[in-house]
Amino acid sequence: MSERRPAPTVGQVVLGKRLQELRESAGLGRDEAARALRVAAATVRRMETAEVALKIPYVQVLLETYGVPEDEAAAFLSLAEEANEPGWWQRFHDVLPDWFSLYVSLEGAARIIRSYEPHFVPGLLQTEAYARDVMTNGTIAQKGPEAIERHVTLRMERQRLLERPDPPHLWVIMDETVLQRPVGDTSEVMRDQVDKLLEFAERDRVTLQIAEFAAGPHPGTYAPFSLFRFAEPELPDMVTTEYLSGALYLDSREEVAAHLEVLDHMSTAAASAERTKKLLRDFREEY
Amino acid sequence: MSASESASVRVDTSRPHPARVYDWWLGGKDNYPVDEELARRILAVDGTVVRGARANRRFMHRAVRTVAEAGVRQFLDIGTGIPTEPNLHQVAQGVAPESRVVYADNDPIVLRHAEALLHGSPQGATAYVHADVRDVDTLLARAAETLDLSAPVSLSLVALTHYLDDDPAGDDVYGLLERYVAALAPGSHLILSQVTADLSPKAVEQAAENFRRGGQPFHPRPLAAFLRFFDGLELLGPGVIPVHGWRPEPQDVAAQAEGIVPVYAGVARKP
Numbered sequence: 001m002s003e004r005r006p007a008p009t010v011g012q013v014v015l016g017k018r019l020q021e022l023r024e025s026a027g028l029g030r031d032e033a034a035r036a037l038r039v040a041a042a043t044v045r046r047m048e049t050a051e052v053a054l055k056i057p058y059v060q061v062l063l064e065t066y067g068v069p070e071d072e073a074a075a076f077l078s079l080a081e082e083a084n085e086p087g088w089w090q091r092f093h094d095v096l097p098d099w100f101s102l103y104v105s106l107e108g109a110a111r112i113i114r115s116y117e118p119h120f121v122p123g124l125l126q127t128e129a130y131a132r133d134v135m136t137n138g139t140i141a142q143k144g145p146e147a148i149e150r151h152v153t154l155r156m157e158r159q160r161l162l163e164r165p166d167p168p169h170l171w172v173i174m175d176e177t178v179l180q181r182p183v184g185d186t187s188e189v190m191r192d193q194v195d196k197l198l199e200f201a202e203r204d205r206v207t208l209q210i211a212e213f214a215a216g217p218h219p220g221t222y223a224p225f226s227l228f229r230f231a232e233p234e235l236p237d238m239v240t241t242e243y244l245s246g247a248l249y250l251d252s253r254e255e256v257a258a259h260l261e262v263l264d265h266m267s268t269a270a271a272s273a274e275r276t277k278k279l280l281r282d283f284r285e286e287y
Numbered sequence: 288m289s290a291s292e293s294a295s296v297r298v299d300t301s302r303p304h305p306a307r308v309y310d311w312w313l314g315g316k317d318n319y320p321v322d323e324e325l326a327r328r329i330l331a332v333d334g335t336v337v338r339g340a341r342a343n344r345r346f347m348h349r350a351v352r353t354v355a356e357a358g359v360r361q362f363l364d365i366g367t368g369i370p371t372e373p374n375l376h377q378v379a380q381g382v383a384p385e386s387r388v389v390y391a392d393n394d395p396i397v398l399r400h401a402e403a404l405l406h407g408s409p410q411g412a413t414a415y416v417h418a419d420v421r422d423v424d425t426l427l428a429r430a431a432e433t434l435d436l437s438a439p440v441s442l443s444l445v446a447l448t449h450y451l452d453d454d455p456a457g458d459d460v461y462g463l464l465e466r467y468v469a470a471l472a473p474g475s476h477l478i479l480s481q482v483t484a485d486l487s488p489k490a491v492e493q494a495a496e497n498f499r500r501g502g503q504p505f506h507p508r509p510l511a512a513f514l515r516f517f518d519g520l521e522l523l524g525p526g527v528i529p530v531h532g533w534r535p536e537p538q539d540v541a542a543q544a545e546g547i548v549p550v551y552a553g554v555a556r557k558p
Binding site for chain 2: 112169171204229257261264265267268
């Protein structure tokens with residue numbers, strides 16, 4: 001990779017998909033669409049899969065070719081222009097892997113974020129000290145103390161999302177492991193962290209549920225994942241699930257539904273939001 | 288806020304659930320492929336179901352607003368379903384922020400969604416009860432933790448009674464409603480809507496058959512049977528009527544022009 005292109009924004013991903021749907025419902029193949037633009041079929045594919053930014057004049061011609069009505073096309077174009085604006089997190093692109101950049105973009109665009117966290121407090125709710133200790137013991141640490149600090153700063157900036165006037169709903173199911181595993185050199189780190197969780201648990205737009213050990217196994221035991229729901233009814237939910245060196249982005253009906261179902265099951269088996277507050281207070285006493 | 292712990296029962300999502308089928312018709316995303324499949328199958332035999340689901344929501348908005356404007360400040364909604372904006376408490380607290388709202392549903396998933404996503408005004412109260420409509424005593428006892436049953440309450444069962452039979456040895460839907468109404472103070476209101484086969488018998492019967500095959504009993508009712516729910520109560524104008532016609536707003540008049548939906552609606556006051 002010689003020239004690093006910033007990761008796609010959620011707008012680009014979603015509009016790319018919409019462009020593909022419009023082409024398919026017009027009954028056209030990529031070759032035919034490409035012919036209208038006098039480009040290679042691969043160019044159309046790259047726009048549809050958000051590998052490249054949406055070139056506005058291209059989009060205009062495509063919409064015309066697909067027979068999209070004028071007002072709908074105008075709305076699409078203005079969205080495309082917006083989607084090409086880089087997000088605030090692009091400033092961190094020195095340390096931010098592409099997959100995570102998309103994550104931050106989704107987070108900022110979502111109306112509801114439902115997460116499952118098997119190991120750690122979710123990034124949006126970590127204290128700085130907690131985040132630093134997690135990073136220091138994570139794979140980032142190989143990149144040196146400076147990279148760690150950049151990541152901590154990024155994480156703290158991400159949290160401004162919840163301070164917006166109209167923040168998204170954050171609904172998290174945390175495994176009890178999260179509270180049982182001490183993070184930080186002193187117990188103060190965990191105490192402050194639990195205080196922060198208690199503080200956020202009081203907010204209307206934050207719902208925390210702990211999956212207690214006593215409730216037995218649950219279906220979400222593998223990796224952390226999040227489901228993003230957007231305000232626009234025509235946008236499908238998206239799921240991201242992390243692995244050691246990256247993340248998967250899932251948006252097919254079957255895969256999204258499988259994660260939704262697991263979240264729903266876990267939410268009925270986990271402690272209610274009210275009971276979770278009590279559990280947090282109990283943990284607070286232990287540290 | 289009374290959060291139920293009893294939600295932690297095994298939930299069967301391998302079969303379609305009416306709340307999620309309904310969510311699909313409303314364009315929601317909190318349904319699974321089995322729900323979508325049944326929703327589509329019913330839509331194929333009865334093209335009115337999507338408009339019917341929307342009409343029920345809009346009727347709930349108009350009816351709740353009417354009752355709130357009449358001065359009622361307590362609301363008990365049974366068979367709430369998956370949260371869909373605007374929700375009942377938003378309508379009620381939009382009229383009077385001090386309104387107290389209790390949502391009751393027998394589906395633990397619906398309940399968790401409501402707990403997580405529905406938050407009322409700070410002046411009022413919004414609570415969630417995990418109880419089945421057939422379990423009158425439990426439901427009312429839990430509702431009474433938030434509502435004062437000696438003062439008027441708006442009781443709503445929107446698009447719920449068609450899932451209940453009238454067999455005295457079964458669901459006994461008339462007996463159930465009688466017990467709920469008997470527990471309410473004078474000045475309370477009853478808001479109801481349900482599917483009828485009076486208007487498009489063939490399509491509704493096919494839709495009902497699909498529900499039954501999906502494991503969900505379904506009981507459309509003729510006008511006289513629906514009217515019986517309001518025995519002993521004073522019906523508000525215009526009485527029982529196809530759902531779009533109940534105190535319609537311009538949007539409902541426009542929706543009506545797309546064709547009738549086979550749903551009756553009515554609101555009555557307890558003297």
